[in-house]
Amino acid sequence: MSGNLIDVAVVLNGKKVTASVAPDQSLLAFVRDHGCKSVKCACETTNCGLCTVWLDGRAVLSCAVPMVRANGHEVTTLEGLQAESADFARCMAEEGAEQCGFCSPGLIMNVLAMEREIRDRSVAQGIEPAMPTEDDMNAYLAGNLCRCTGYTSQRRAIRRYMESRFGAASDDAPVRAGEGE
């Protein structure tokens, strides 16, 4: 913390929160101080994705957002998306894909952001939202590191979830682990 405190106000998970913060306090530190412990820090170099939150609905790394920049904006963490994330969480659990669970909140935030972006873009283009390809999903989520799973189980969970939202793509039929592989 350095410098004089600055008053900030954000809408955190739908509730207005005001505080006086150091100008260089990170959004990550702020949301954790305000009870959102799902948001984790694991790298300090913007490489891991564990601190992913939504800033005005877009997934960003909260470690790299100074609080003064978030001032006046809407911040969403997994604490504020409990109902919205339940279906995907179930897909993860059924695959055992959470493992240690430490990276799960950041991943969930980005998976839901991806789903949202697909919808928003198809609305903008006036087309039906479509199931993302395996490559699209890997590319979108590349910034979410996981050391436990080797990602394969996460992919199964993400694919199942996206299929439940967008319908199965014709060319890659859903395959559960250990079935038909």
Next chain:
Amino acid sequence: MLKFARYVRAANVDDALEVLRFRKGAQVMGGGIWMRLSDRTYPCVIDLSDCGLNTIEETDEEFRIGAYVTLRDLEVDGRLNAATGNVLATAVHDIVGVQMRQLATVGGSVFGRFGFSDVICALLALDAEVELAEAGRIPLAQFVDMPYELDILTHVIVRKHDYRASYQCLRKAATDFATINACAAYWDGAWHVAVGSRPAKARLLTGDALGVASAKPTADELAHAIEAVRGLKYSSNLWGSERYRRHLAGVLAARAIVDAAPYTSPEAADAARAVCAGEEAIA
């Protein structure tokens, strides 16, 4: 951690410029990504969020990319990418991850003039300029070599041409820094090849220095290009040795040219590819 004592959210670029000039050690913050990694405490940072620099404007002649346009915005802008051979989208696609690219800005990437920059490498091969609040418009190739000055980069401009372009890079791991990046673009009747991550700043080769005249380069011309590219200076660091980089630069530059060139006959394309194949170290 990014540490700063004062924060100024400028209402407009002129105000920002004033603060930059008169407050010692003040720095303009882009996405805050690189700034964050330094172990310094900045006396003052200037935020341009309210300066309206976050849009990509298209006119008949050019695209004007605001300094606060994020790399993600750059990546998904359909018009800009369609007009420039998709090199910008390709260049930023593997930078860490979507959440990081939603913060990192074009202005920050370009102003930083980092040797590894994928954005600079791609832009350098295009007809690109930067617009500075004080100094006005400067060709990117010139700006890249300028010292850091007390000025504010407000826009990156890409002039419209009938671009044929391709961006190639090698990353040791998928979202790592490039060991070498190369972008080739054909416009205005000439090839422009930029090579970055040498690891020094990207260099642009064109005209005689490149040795490729035709739109559909012959095998000889490609061989010239490879030689020219390998004539640049390379050195070693964690991401690759000088020897490997020199080899790789030739390979990737040739691949970029061949990928971008409008070969019409399969034979010509095959001949060009054979030159790239001649570069193959694995028999």
Next chain:
Amino acid sequence: MSMIVTRESERQGLTHIGARTVKKDAAALLAGKPLYTNDIVPADVLTLKILHSPHAFARIVDIDTSRACKVPGVVAVYTYKDVPNKRFTLAGQSYPEASPYDRLILDEVVRYVGDEVAIVAAETEDAADRALKLIKVDYDVMEPVLDFTQAKGNPIVIHTEDNYHVNGAWINNDRMHNVVASGLSEHGDLEAAFAECDIVVDETYHTLADAQAMMETFRSFAEIDAYGRITVTSSTQVPFHVRRMVANALDIPQSRVRVVKPRIGGGFGAKQTGCNEIFCAFVTAKTGRPSKIIYTREETLASSNSRHEMQLHVRLGAKNDGTIVAIDLYTLSNQGAYGEHGPTTVGLSGHKSLPLYNHAKASRFAFDVVYSNTMPAGAYRGYGATQGLFAVESAVNELADRLGMDPCEIRLKNLVTPGERLAQYDDNELYSCNAADCLRRAMEMIGWADKPLRQDLGDRVRGLGVALSMQGSAIAKIDIGSVDLRVEETGFYTLSIGATDMGTGCDTILAQFAAEALRCDTDRIVVHGVDTDVSPFDTGSYASASTYLTGMAVLKAAEQLIAELRRRAAGFMGVDVNDVLFDGDTMLAFAPGTLEVPTDGDKPEFSGIYDDVEAIARSYHLAQAAPDAEPVAQMSLIELANKLVAGGDGDCLTAHAAASSPTSPPPFMSGIAEVDVDKATGKVSVVDYVSVVDCGTVVNENLARVQAEGGIGQGIGMALTEDVQYSDTGRMRTRSFMTYKVPTRLDLPNIRVEFAPSYEPTGPFGAKSIGEVVINTPSPAIASAVAHATGNYVRTLPITPEKALFGE
């Protein structure tokens, strides 16, 4: 030690074992609940920061903390002058630890760049950071030993302190020559065997000090409880060992320390070493205030522990027909600055690689473990086996290539089979082994028969490579796991365990064992984290022990509890206990003679373990389905449980059982990698990876599969991108995720895993381990695939594009 030894028929009709049971903590973890160490720190906690040494080897001449102490918010700054001068080890091992006692909390001599120089305790992180910059240290900088191949016998000696202590002479410590440990194990007449060989592969392999890189960095906090004792909450795999470390470091009785383990964000062995618990315990003891220490990623990469870097020299002799005749392995292991896990990891490089080719007429395994002025090594999944298997499996691959033989065929020709005594594995008998099936099935999965080892794809070339792996299941005779199983009011069960779930799901696995034994839903089994004050003793979750060892303890406890439940129910119902059956819900009494009386007279059909082991071959005595006969009386578990917790006849039942094993049955695994190498850039992409695992009975198919996929993922990182590098002055250059590249999801293909379960008679329901064996195949398999594709044999990991292209 007494063992229950079962036959494969025990695997019939299992309900919970093998199921894809969702982890008991999954819902909470996926909801982002505050369950990890840093989520539950007490209010008003002091923040600790460490000043790390900038020098690889130096003596502190003077250290001035006066300016640092004046920073507002700084409570204290501690240096070597403030700590007990009693050495200890941070290795999480059973007492007496194999690792030498060569550490102090803070030492006057610093032995690597990153070594701890001072501890700052402050009210805020910012104050602590500012104080760090104001500590003035005057170092007498000494010349370091940075190249571990030059360490042995080097005139520069890294540990000369007079209170250095070694627990056991068996490690052959010679620290005045920088030797932590050395050893030799020989079998047969080596030179005679080599004389018989037509061909000898003689190569040296080199693996790096890879980072475990669990997502949750090292962290812990300490506080003083109502009884004046120090309570440390830590992200650790070894709470009971941490209790000893803290007591030793602070020079206080163990009875004054309590260790609590909440949810852990991964460990992979890293947290089998007590990296920072001693610091917060020390500060809290000094100040009386709660304190926390949260390592940064940089500290976790550059100032903690890693895999042991090893140089392995293999001589592999064979006949022209591919028969392996002689193997000679010498391992030089880089311990770094302090001795954690040094004497033990190195052993696995031979003992978990050579037995695959147990038919060799002679083998020799010799090793030295040496100190150097680099970051200390510790435990990382695979624990030496990974390094040994990279060398031995690579040598076997090279042998096949030089003989022009199929690398799978050469393995099938030489592979160990069940029933053999393993010369390089403590002469243990191998009771269960499906290694050959693992290999054959992997060959089918990848389509081995229809694919050449090298395939030209234009600008790329595709290569195939194979490797096998083995590991152990718990440390024989040393590890111990114990559980308490309690029947509670309304008939649910509390399963107290000392095994530490680090995200792998052992809480759930152990609940599945209990549910299977008690014939109830896993929801009726309550499990929780570890607290050394209340949890039964367990050496911890490492050495692939939890499923095999603690699982056994669960079955033993369940047997006891069921026997007692039947006895009590018989009393209440006024019948003979032998006529009472527990079907999971109800105690059913039948007419005398209806139930078969279990006998223990079914004597073991093998006696190959150890003379001092009483091995009883019999079925588990568990809850079971009722026969068709009409019961004469019955009592529900709920009724019984409620009676047991009531006054009068109540006798709140708890069963306690411990398990330890005289043997460490190896799981086996095959891995086949299919890679594409760009002909002009050398970039290696893994396009397919198939693997078949013999972990004995699969207890939870999902969790076992994710273990395998995850281990392979880490192994691919080790093989291709994780490239630990040091500067000329001994500073680690790969100190962030920007430079130390763990695989992203773009670096890994879909990993395909199947199981070929053998039945391990000494394991619970036939289970062996899976946690570690899974990391060992990628490096040798990928190296061989790259060699087939390019002709370049890369023997120093990782296989960067540059090495694949140009060779080494």
